[in-house]
Amino acid sequence: MILEYFKMALASIRGSKFRSMLTMLGIIIGVSSVMIIVGLGEGVRGQVAQQVSEVSESLIVIRPGKQAPSRPFSLDNLRSNDSRTGSLSEQDWRDTEKVEGVQSVVPIGIVSGVASYDDVDYDSGTIIATTSPLPDLLEQPVEFGAFFTPEESRRQVAVIGRAVADDLFQEAAPVGKSLFVRGQRYIVVGVFAQQKQGTFAVLNVNNSIMLPYEAARELGGTIQLSQVYVEAEASRDVSSVAGNITERLIDNHAGQEDFTVLEREEALEATNETFYQLAVFTAGVAFISFIVGGIGIMNIMFATVSERTREIGIRKAIGATSQQILGQFIMESVVLSILGAMIGVAIALLSSVLIRVTTDLQPIITPRVIVLVSVIAIATGVTSGILPAAKAARKDPIESLRSQN
Amino acid sequence: MPLIEIKELSKVYGFGDATTIALDEISLSINRGEFIAIMGPSGSGKTTLMNILGLLDRPTHGEYKLSNQHVERKTKIAQAMIRRDNIGFIFQSFNLLPRLTIIENVALPLAYKGVYQKRRLKAAEVVLDQVGLSDKEYYYPNQLSGGQLQRVAIARALINDPSIIIADEPTGNLDSVSARVVMELLKEVHELGNTVLMVTHNPSLTRYADRIIYMHDGNIVYDESTAVGEVPKRVQKAVEALRTSTDDDKLADVSAMMEEMPEQLSIKPVPKKSKSKSKSKTKVKSTRKKGKKK
Incomplete structure (x- = not known):
């Protein structure tokens, strides 16, 4: 019977192609945008991981401003990196060279x-x-x-x-x-x-x-020290060297820790943290488009149900049960959302190739993401199809047959 | 054993003062193989009776036995299944699905039964051949004439080999030639042993029936068996007799009432009414003149 519903759904979707396309639009946009954003996030993470393995393990980075390795996402955090320059001085750089276990120090000074x-x-x-x-x-x-x-x-x-x-x-x-x-x-x-x-x-x-x-x-x-790179001696424990540097610089800064000493992975992650959080936030916004897409399907399905009142009446008169009408209409919204998800996946894959070709970013779209997003899309379709389908199933056959539609 | 047996069946719509009795304790039994024509003016309850017999509607009171089974209180699902397996509908406006081809339309009842598409379409081919439309299988309904569409509808009604075929004014939307073709086809269907129940306004169509039921105000007034091919005189008489109570007659009754008790109705008696009529006539004339001037 499910196969029958499927065929009926396909027939009725084929019957109104443009409208079906509009119905699917929300799902298409939802699927493709979520997948692209998640793919970008994955890509950046992959790039970071690769980069971590490339950078020397004994690298220590000193940055101006207090920077927690992982911070909750907020707009303030996005701004703060720029406003916290200037707390590192040339004195700090010179003193770092004298810390035990430090092999070499390289300042990064921004020249105006x-x-x-x-x-x-x-x-x-x-x-x-x-x-x-x-x-x-x-x-x-x-x-x-x-x-x-x-x-x-x-x-x-x-x-x-x-x-x-x-x-x-x-x-x-x-x-x-x-x-x-x-x-x-x-x-x-x-x-x-x-x-x-x-x-x-x-x-x-x-x-x-x-x-x-x-x-x-x-x-x-002026030369603003934006970062100071330190290479620890190979035989030394990087963490203890970083600790020594911190102590030394706190002395320089009159007891205040208004700088950040980061070891290899921390440095990279802190840099990418903001981007990652931004990606999560944007993905969340994209998920809203699923809800909008779902409402779109529901809306059109309601319109379809009232437009096809007479058809429902005929089907009931010749022996369709309410359950069969319900199944048929739910199947229609399921098929719509599956088609929408498929188109969305195709668009996402295509744009990820385009992004790879045209930019430095390397979005990674894993099969797991495809499956997950498709499942969410189809679930959206089913949920938004239930109410209109129930309305169709409840219709009285006599009144439906009398309807002009 | 009768195929259909109804006992003191009533259908009441609305509440309180707005109550309408569509069927007033009707009892009726129909045997297998009968061709019954139900006649009666609009509002006489014949459509309500058809809907209840077709299990599209439920009676307010009374019993309905189909093939010796009580069906009036079955669940909607069970009733839908009985509709699917035992009842074939033919409607005045054909009621085919416009997006399906002719053969798919005919096969649709089997789809809801869960028959596979191949077998379904084969069965549809057979019945379409019976109604003489095997060359139109893959046409769409909007490509066929009214008479052909009604033959398709008959094929659809036949596909499940139903116990009873219910036809609601099957020729109501057809010209006389197509109507004849359709009626001859229904006659053939009946001769093959099917039970046919047909609602009609047209007394001449009763010649195809072997039993005529005349309804009025929710009651069965006449129930008479006749030879096929004959329009019984009683029906003709009944039609004529009942035709006398037209809307004009009702108006006449009202004016008679108003003459009898003008005060209670607080409407001015007839003579003034006639004056107003003449006034309205002159108005019509004057507007005509204006029209000419323009």
């Missing part, structure tokens, strides 16, 4: 100013003042030329990211050309290799212009 080449400004990059161990610490190779050495720390040289080379110089290896920052001329001595996807979580190298710290200081203006 805009780089230009050939009178063209490069707005989308960051000028960073740093020191020579940076490529080793981040395991970020230099493709052309070389990173500046400790001896060059006062020389006016620069190492640029891949994107800067492409966008500002518009060539692959502008080694030997010079760029200007605040009227000062810097010679490009190295170009980084394309940074691996996902590493943006720590520092975006691709659009960075790196200057030796000492040389950058001579520019005048």
Whole structure:
């Protein structure tokens, strides 16, 4: 009998294609958006995990501002990262070098100013003042030329990211050309290799212009320390070194812990926490579209039931029981939602391919997500079909036969 | 043993002053193989009787035995199943599903019985052949004429080999030629041994029946067996006799009442009414003149 209901449902959906399409729209949007968002979240998590394994285990990151490793989601937290710069000073960096068990320290200082080449400004990059161990610490190779050495720390040289080379110089290896920052001329001595996807979580190298710290200081203006990278000695326990650094810096800050010392995984997770929470939040919003989709189905099904009053009367007169009418109409909304879910899955898969091709993001749509979202979609269809179907089943055959519809 | 037996069957609609007695303690028994025509003016209760016999409606009081089984108090599901297996309906407006093909329409009662599609369509082929429409199987209802549609409906009514076929004004929407074809077909169906119950307004159609029931105000006035092919004189007389109580007659009664007791009704007596009539006539004339001027 269920097969019969299915055939009847297909026949009536075929009978009003445009309307059925509209009915499914809510489910289609719900399924595809939930799947894409969950897929993006999964993708970012995968990228983070990969990145964690790539970054040296002995890396410690010091950031300004107190940052709890995991915080409940709120709009305030989204803002706070930007407003908490400035609590790290050059003194902190120098003192960290003296902490026991620290092998090397690399500051990441944001230099205010805009780089230009050939009178063209490069707005989308960051000028960073740093020191020579940076490529080793981040395991970020230099493709052309070389990173500046400790001896060059006062020389006016620069190492640029891949994107800067492409966008500002518009060539692959502008080694030997010079760029200007605040009227000062810097010679490009190295170009980084394309940074691996996902590493943006720590520092975006691709659009960075790196200057030796000492040389950058001579520019005048301020250098804001946005991060300090520390490499612990290989033989040392990273956690105890991090603890030592914390103690030392608390002394520097007059007893106040207005900075954060993060070990490898913490650093990466804290960076991605906000994104992940945002994804969960958006997925929640997308689930609302399921509810809207369900209401859409219910609405159209109610309209269908009153429009097909006469049909219901005929079917009852020739021997359909109320249960059979109920089954037939529930099946219709089930078929609608299954079709909607299928189209939604197809759209999601297609857009995830598009996202992979056009952006750095790598959404992962697992079979588990497909099954889960489809089940939710179909459950939505059944639930929203019940009331209209019950209305159809309750109809009195005599009055239904008299109806004009 | 009669196929259908009803005893003191009543159907009452509404409450209090608005109560309408559609059927007033009717008793009737129908034997297998009869062709019964039910006649009567609108509101005489014949449609209500058909609905109850067809198990689409329930009586307020009384008994209804179908094949010696009490069916009047069965659950709706059980009644739907009896409808499906034992009763074939033919409606004035055909009532085919427009989105299904002819053969699917005919096979539909079997679908609700759970018969597989192949067997279902085969059975439908057979009955469609019986009604002479085997070449129209995959047409849709809107591609067929009224007479053909009614033959499809007859095929649908026959597919379950029902105990009784209930036809509600089967020729009401048809021209006289199609009506004749349909009636001849119903006659054949009857001759094959089916029991047919037909409601009609048209006295000439009673010639196909072998028993005529005349209803009035929820009662059976005449119940008479006749030879097939004959319109009984009593029916003709009855039709004529009962026709005299038309709406005009009722109005005449009312005016007679008003003459008798004008005060109680507080409506002014007849003479003034006639004056107003003449006034209205002159008004009509004047409007006509205006129309001409325009």
